[in-house]
Every structure is written in C-alpha cells, then in structure tokens.
Amino acid sequence: MQFHLNGFRSGDPAVADAHPGAGEKTQDVDVLIVGCGPAGLTLAAQLSAFPEISVRITERKPGPLEVGQADGIACRSVEMFEAFGFAEKVTKEGYWVNEVAFWRPGAEGTLHRADRIQDVEDDLSEMPHVILNQARVHDFYLEIMRNSPRRLTPDYNRELVELTGSGDPDHPMQATFKCLDGTGTETIRARYVVGCDGARSTVRASMGHALKGESARQLWGVMDVLPVTDFPDIRLKAAIQSEGQGSVLIIPREGGYMVRMYIELDELRGDERAADRDVSAELLIAKAQAILAPYALDVKEVAWWSAYEIGQRVCDAFDDVPEAERGARSPRIFIAGDACHTHSPKAGQGMNVSMADTFNLGWKLAAVLRGRAAPSLLDTYSEERRAKAKELIDFDRDMARLFSAKPKDDAEAAQFQRYFKQHGRYTAGVETRYDPSLITGDSDHQALAAGQLVGKRFHSAPVVRLADAKPMQLGHAFKADGRWRVLAFAPAGDKGLPGGAVARLCAALEPAIAGFTPSGDDPDSVIDLRAVFQTPHREIRLGDLPPALLPKKGCHGLTDYEKVFCPATNGPDIFDLRGIDRARGALLLLRPDQYLAQVLPLEAHEEISHFLKGFLLPA
Numbered sequence: 244m245q246f247h248l249n250g251f252r253s254g255d256p257a258v259a260d261a262h263p264g265a266g267e268k269t270q271d272v273d274v275l276i277v278g279c280g281p282a283g284l285t286l287a288a289q290l291s292a293f294p295e296i297s298v299r300i301t302e303r304k305p306g307p308l309e310v311g312q313a314d315g316i317a318c319r320s321v322e323m324f325e326a327f328g329f330a331e332k333v334t335k336e337g338y339w340v341n342e343v344a345f346w347r348p349g350a351e352g353t354l355h356r357a358d359r360i361q362d363v364e365d366d367l368s369e370m371p372h373v374i375l376n377q378a379r380v381h382d383f384y385l386e387i388m389r390n391s392p393r394r395l396t397p398d399y400n401r402e403l404v405e406l407t408g409s410g411d412p413d414h415p416m417q418a419t420f421k422c423l424d425g426t427g428t429e430t431i432r433a434r435y436v437v438g439c440d441g442a443r444s445t446v447r448a449s450m451g452h453a454l455k456g457e458s459a460r461q462l463w464g465v466m467d468v469l470p471v472t473d474f475p476d477i478r479l480k481a482a483i484q485s486e487g488q489g490s491v492l493i494i495p496r497e498g499g500y501m502v503r504m505y506i507e508l509d510e511l512r513g514d515e516r517a518a519d520r521d522v523s524a525e526l527l528i529a530k531a532q533a534i535l536a537p538y539a540l541d542v543k544e545v546a547w548w549s550a551y552e553i554g555q556r557v558c559d560a561f562d563d564v565p566e567a568e569r570g571a572r573s574p575r576i577f578i579a580g581d582a583c584h585t586h587s588p589k590a591g592q593g594m595n596v597s598m599a600d601t602f603n604l605g606w607k608l609a610a611v612l613r614g615r616a617a618p619s620l621l622d623t624y625s626e627e628r629r630a631k632a633k634e635l636i637d638f639d640r641d642m643a644r645l646f647s648a649k650p651k652d653d654a655e656a657a658q659f660q661r662y663f664k665q666h667g668r669y670t671a672g673v674e675t676r677y678d679p680s681l682i683t684g685d686s687d688h689q690a691l692a693a694g695q696l697v698g699k700r701f702h703s704a705p706v707v708r709l710a711d712a713k714p715m716q717l718g719h720a721f722k723a724d725g726r727w728r729v730l731a732f733a734p735a736g737d738k739g740l741p742g743g744a745v746a747r748l749c750a751a752l753e754p755a756i757a758g759f760t761p762s763g764d765d766p767d768s769v770i771d772l773r774a775v776f777q778t779p780h781r782e783i784r785l786g787d788l789p790p791a792l793l794p795k796k797g798c799h800g801l802t803d804y805e806k807v808f809c810p811a812t813n814g815p816d817i818f819d820l821r822g823i824d825r826a827r828g829a830l831l832l833l834r835p836d837q838y839l840a841q842v843l844p845l846e847a848h849e850e851i852s853h854f855l856k857g858f859l860l861p862a
Contacts, residue, residue, distance in 0.1 A: 244328070245805065248797035255390075257328065262294040262392035269297060271414045273612050275433035276300040277446050279397050281313070281377065282580030282597040283439035284384035288327060289605035289723050291391035296612050298393065299431055301401035301420060303440075307385060310547050311377020312465075313594035314503070315340075315494065318368035319672025319700060320595045323602055326723040326837065329383040330370065337373030338497045344476040345660045348486035353537060358660055362480065366820070367671055369703050369716050375497050377594060400424040406436060406449035406576070416575055435608060437577045439601065444582035450563045452578070454585060456556030456636065461643070462508040464527040466548035467501055474538040477502060482663070488533040501546060506530050508550070522550040555636040555643075558583040561600075561625040573618035574625070577604060584632035586639040595672050596635055600628050602723070606835035609725045610859075615759070615769060619681065620858050627677050638669055673700060677838060681858050684832075684841040691829035692732070692842045693822030701837050704820045705811035707780045710804035717775070717808060717817065718837065725835050726767065727855070729756075731774040731845060732818065734828035738778050739788040739807075744828060744845045745774050749789035751848035756791075759855065761862045765796040769859070773806045777818055777825065780809035 246256040274290055276283045279302035287300045316324075316333065324330040340362045349355035363372050388395040400423040409417035414432035421428055438446025442454065470477065481493040489507035496503055506527050524545045532540045560566070561583045562574035580597030604624045610616035645662055668674045676698040677683045686697045695702060703718025721728055729752065737743040749772065756770045772791055776783060785793070785804070792806045810816040823829050832841040832851060843850055 245803075248799075248801060250798070258390045259294075259392045261394060265392065265394040266396070268299065268398065270430065271411075271432045272297040272299045273434050274298045274608060275416070275418055275431050275436045276439060277403050277418070277436065278302060278439035278441060278444075278580075278582070279304070279307070279381070279399075280439055280441065280580060280597065281380060281384075281594045282582075282601045283437070284381055284388075285598040286437060286439065286579070286601035286605045286608075287395060287397075288384045288387040288391075289602065289725075290609060291388045291393055291395045292724055293609050293613060294392035296609060298395055299398060299433075300395070301398045301403070301431075303400070303402045303423065305400050305423070307397075307399075308378040308381050311380070312547075312549065313377050314374050314496070315594070316373045316375055316380070317592070317595040317670065317672035318363060318370045318372050319675070320598055321370035321373060322368060322700070322703070322718065322837070323598065323723075324383070325370070325719050326721060327384075327387060328722070329387070332383055333375055333380070334371060334373060336379060336497055337371075337375035338495050340372040340374060340480050340494075342479055343663070344479045344481040345663075346476070346481060346483040348484070352486060354483065354485065354535070356476065359476075359479070360664060362667070363671055364667060367668060368673060369718070372671060373497075374494055374503075380594075401429065403440065403445045404428075406446060434612070435575055435577070437579060437601070437604065437608075438582045439579050439597075440582055442581045442585050444578060446576065447558065447578050447582050450576055450578070452558045452560065452583075454556035454558060454583075456554065456585075461510055462522075462550060462552055464506045464508055464522055464530070464548065464550045465503065466506070466524060466527050466531075467496060467503050467546040468528075468542045469500055469544040469546070470502055471541040471543060472535070472539055474535055474540065482660075483534060485534045485536075488536075489530070491531055491534045504531050506534070524548045555586045555640050556584065557629070557632045557636055559629075561629050561632075562621070564622070564625075569622060570619070574621050577624060579604060579628075583629075584635065586636060592635055592639065592670065592672075596632070599631070599672070599675070602836050603628055606723075606725045610835075613725075614761075615725075615860060616858050617860060623680055623682055626680065630678065631675055638666065642666075673702075675699065675838075682834060682840055683838070684854060686842070688829075688842050688844060688847075691824045691827060691844065692831060695821050695823075695829075695831060695839055695842060697839045697842055699839060701831070701833050701839060702821060704817040705814045706775060706808040706817055707811055708805060709776075709780050709783060709807040709809055710785060712780055714811060714813075720773070720805070721771075721833065721837055723835075726769065726771045727835060727840075727859075728831075728833035729770060729772045729851070730831040730833065731772070732823045732829045732831065733774060733776045733778075734845070735777055735825050737828070738776060738783050739774070739792070741789075745776075745792075746789045748830065748845050748848065749791035752851070753791045755848075755852040755855070757862075759859050759862055766791075766794045767796070767803070767806075769862075770855070771806075773808070775808045775810075775817060777816075778809060779812070783807075783809065 344359045345357045347357045401420040405419040492505040494503040563576040579600035703716045706717045830843040
C-alpha cells in the first residue's frame with residue numbers, strides 16, 4: 244500500500260479522504276446495483292475506488308448477511324481479495340483446505356479411505372483454498388465501501404418492483420423500490436443498472452430474460468454442525484460414498500470445530516420441489532449417521548441447515564442488448580451471479596464465479612464512466628462471462644452426476660476421484676481463459692512467456708522489489724484500481740541502461756501512454772508501466788533506470804520507486820518459473836482484472852499502442 248503521495252496524513256491509510264457529498268443518497272446515480280450478495284458487493288467495492296462515480300446499492304433484506312450459505316473460496320478468489328486488500332484477513336480466519344480424502348464402501352458394510360490427496364497442486368497459486376463464512380467476506384467488502392471517498396453504504400429494506408426507461412438521456416434507467424421499513428417508495432434513476440438480485444431476479448425479468456436449463460431432480464440437504472464423532476477425517480474435506488445410503492461431502496469450517504455436510508437425499512418425483520418434502524434438521528442428521536456408519540456421529544448443535552434441488556441453468560445473455568442489435572447500441576442493464584447462472588453448491592463455485600462476474604464488469608463500467616474507454620467495451624462482459632458460465636454448467640453437471648452415482652465396482656467408484664483430481668485447476672478458479680476479442684489478443688508470441696497464457700489470469704511469482712529489497716509476490720502489486728499494466732521482462736544483460744531493450748521500450752511507450760492520460764493526472768493513472776530484470780537487485784543502479792520507471796507523481800512531484808523488480812534471492816527465479824524467454828525477454832499487457840491481454844516482443848512498440856487504441860479513448 245502506498246500513501247502520503249499528496250502530503251502527510253495521519254491515521255488509518257485504508258480510510259480515504261472524503262469526497263464532497265460523501266454519504267449522500269442522491270436519486271440520480273451513475274450505477275445502481277440491486278442486491279448485496281457477493282456479486283453486488285464486489286462491484287460496489289470496485290466502483291467505490293473512483294470518487295467521481297456515484298453508486299447506490301440496494302438490498303431487500305433488513306441488514307447485512309449474518310449466516311452465509313456459499314463459503315468455499317477458491318484460490319483465484321483469494322488472489323482477487325489481495326487486489327482489494329483483504330486477502331490476509333480471509334486467510335487468517337478461514338479453514339485451509341489442504342487435503343481431500345475419498346471414502347468408499349468396504350467389506351461387510353464398512354467404509355474405508357480409498358485415497359487422500361493434496362487439494363491444490365504445488366505452484367498453482369500463491370494463495371490457498373479456504374472456507375470462510377460468506378458473511379465475513381461481505382463484512383470485508385462493506386468495510387472497503389465505508390472507507391472509500393464516497394463512504395458508500397447499502398440501502399437495506401428496498402424491494403425492486405419495477406425497472407423501466409426514465410426518458411432522461413443522462414440517466415436513462417428508472418428503478419422503483421418499495422421501502423420495506425414502511426417509509427413508502429423510492430425512485431432512483433441511473434446511467435447503468437446491474438442486477439445481482441439472485442435466481443428470482445427482478446432485474447432479469449425486466450429484461451425479458453429467463454434462466455434456461457434442466458434440473459437433475461436430485462434432492463440434497465446441507466447443514467453446519469458442531470459434532471462429536473469417531474470418523475477420523477472429520478477435519479479434512481472428505482467425499483464419502485456409502486454402499487446403499489447415499490453420499491455425503493464433508494467440508495470442515497473455520498474455527499476448528501464446526502463442519503458442513505452436504506447430504507444426498509432422495510430423487511424428486513414429477514413436479515415435486517424441494518419445499519414439498521418434509522425435510523428437517525433431524526432428518527439430515529439421521530441420514531448423515533446412516534451414511535457414515537459404522538462411525539458414530541453425535542450432532543451437538545445445528546448452526547444452519549437447508550435443502551435444495553440440483554439444477555443447472557443459464558441465461559442467453561447477461562445484458563439487455565439483443566444479439567441482432569449488438570454493436571448498434573450499448574448495454575444499459577447487466578445481470579451477474581445467480582441472476583444469470585445457477586448450479587449446485589458442491590463444486591464450490593457459486594460465490595466464486597459470481598464475484599468473478601462483477602470483477603470483470605466493474606473495471607469496464609469505471610473505464611466508460613470516467614471517459615477512459617469507448618462504450619463498446621461493455622459488450623465484452625456478456626460475451627466473456629456467459630462463455631465461462633456455460634463451462635461451469637457443464638462441469639457442475641458432471642460433478643453432481645458422479646457424486647450421486649451408485650458405482651457397481653471399484654473401477655466405477657474411482658471415476659469420481661479421477662474427475663476430482665483432473666479438474667482441481669478448475670475448482671481452484673485458475674482455468675478461466677478468455678477468447679480473443681477487443682481486449683484479449685492472440686497467442687502468436689506465446690512462446691516468449693510460456694507460463695503466462697494469453698487470456699488467463701496473471702500467474703504470480705516471487706520477486707524482490709529493487710528500491711527497498713522487499714521480497715514479495717509480483718501479482719500483489721496489481722490492485723483493483725482500473726489500471727492497465729505493461730510488464731517488461733528484460734532480456735539477459737539488460738540493466739535498464741540507455742540503448743537497452745527496456746530503455747527503448749520506455750522511450751517509445753511514454754508518449755503513447757501520455758496520449759491516454761488526462762491532463763493533470765499521474766502518468767500511471769491509466770497505464771501502469773513496470774519492469775522485471777534478470778540481474779540480481781544489488782547489481783542494478785536505481786539512477787540508471789529510464790525516467791518512465793521512476794515517474795513523478797502527486798502534487799509534490801514525488802518519485803514512485805515501486806515499479807521495478809528483480810528475481811527472488813531465496814527461491815525460484817520468475818523467468819524460469821513462468822517460462823520467460825531469457826534471451827529476448829517479453830512484454831506482457833495485463834487487463835485491470837489481472838488477465839493477460841497480450842504477450843509481445845519487447846520491440847513491439849507499435850503493436851501494443853495499436854491494441855490499446857482499439858478501446859481506450861485519447862485523453
């Protein structure tokens with residue numbers, strides 16, 4: 244975290260200076276977010292970083308979430324939390340999923356452990372897979388919003404009853420809310436509306452969209468319990484398939500004592516729904532005891548329980564532009580999370596994919612609203628995220644089917660285990676890859692950075708920051724601030740001296756970057772240029788570096804010394820670890836959501852400028 248740029252200020256640096264009108268609830272806003280789930284709060288927290296953007300976020304419930312339902316946090320989500328600044332809080336409180344045990348029927352009605360494997364493969368991410376109450380994640384987002392320049396807080400007790408056009412060209416969307424606290428109705432006009440209001444989304448209905456797909460007709464129960472048991476793997480994630488009683492998935496919870504159990508119940512018949520069954524906590528306990536037998540399970544307390552039907556559904560589009568009109572007009576309404584895709588919870592992807600939706604959308608909305616990018620950028624949201632939702636639906640359908648399968652023999656029983664191992668990268672959230680588009684290039688020069696794939700998230704690695712010799716993860720330098728990143732990986736022998744490849748790149752890109760940067764803004768406010776050298780940090784002279792890597796910023800023209808990195812002194816070299824061509828180096832362009840937009844040669848000065856001109860607007 245950097246602060247004191249515009250003068251010394253005491254107190255908590257995470258609390259920004261208040262913007263004029265901070266905390267006001269205006270009727271005309273740039274973005275209206277409907278729903279305070281993980282998707283809505285991710286978007287609100289990201290937009291709150293920009294004081295010039297006005298936001299309202301509404302929620303039907305009377306206050307913040309107290310008990311979460313979606314509590315599995317994938318490695319990629321923890322990486323994203325680092326960009327928001329609260330990954331350390333999540334990893335400190337959460338249960339770390341380190342290993343997974345697989346149990347299958349043994350002889351004479353017993354259970355035996357068939358295997359025990361590592362949950363996340365080595366070097367898949369610098370972050371762990373954790374379990375944490377969803378409400379705590381909400382708390383961290385709400386804290387960011389409260390500390391933002393706008394002092395953004397949700398409007399609770401607001402039920403959306405109608406979303407229409409307003410007739411106002413500046414704020415073309417009008418939302419009418421019923422105030423559930425008895426204060427009547429409220430109307431809010433907005434330039435953009437984002438529906439994060441769940442599977443029964445009113446925003447989606449106003450667009451004329453519907454969730455399409457099929458239900459597996461399989462009923463499951465879930466409960467968080469404080470148990471006393473002799474089952475040996477109660478503090479491991481464990482998938483248990485019994486001989487004739489069904490299956491259970493055990494997810495240990497944070498705190499050391501509580502456990503979540505997903506319990507297979509009976510198939511639904513005809514038009515029967517989960518609510519039609521007389522499911523109770525007692526029934527779930529009895530079913531779990533039967534599956535775990537001969538091990539004992541004594542449930543001392545049930546913190547929360549529910550029953551649900553497995554189903555996979557997705558919308559045809561995630562915005563309000565019909566396919567025939569795509570490109571002729573820009574979207575004004577978007578949907579995210581459960582409002583546009585639903586699936587079973589056992590793959591642990593619901594909250595993670597919902598947050599990824601709005602992390603994708605947030606920087607795009609900010610860029611358009613701030614005049615940094617053309618409105619055509621907004622078309623990429625539905626295109627990118629719907630493709631990912633369809634992949635999730637296919638994965639979830641297979642996972643749910645295999646988990647509920649009644650294997651005839653050991654070979655069939657092992658199929659679920661193999662599937663789990665093969666798709667560990669997917670459940671970790673790191674397999675998302677965006678197709679070539681306006682903001683994602685081709686793979687013509689992929690060989691220059693074989694371990695940083697175009698279209699996938701930037702894979703962090705250890706480095707040392709040159710100026711202060713701080714060991715750190717390179718990816719942790721990239722925050723959720725809407726900036727594009729240009730990373731220059733230097734060829735062997737280049738120390739940043741004049742005439743070298745990095746110095747030539749800086750000289751060529753400096754005017755191009757300035758062309759996108761509003762007058763009076765810091766030189767890195769739109770495009771953040773950084774470099775990684777192969778030379779050890781003690782052998783590079785700071786004063787020899789190009790001025791572009793030591794930019795003058797803020798009202799005092801202070802030097803930013805945090806742009807340059809070298810390989811880690813104790814540990815793997817980032818060039819080897821990520822397959823960077825040592826002889827030629829590489830030029831990486833990162834999107835604001837940390838996905839690789841391009842891998843290019845260091846001399847591709849014109850190519851990168853041309854690519855950015857495809858969507859960024861001149862200052």
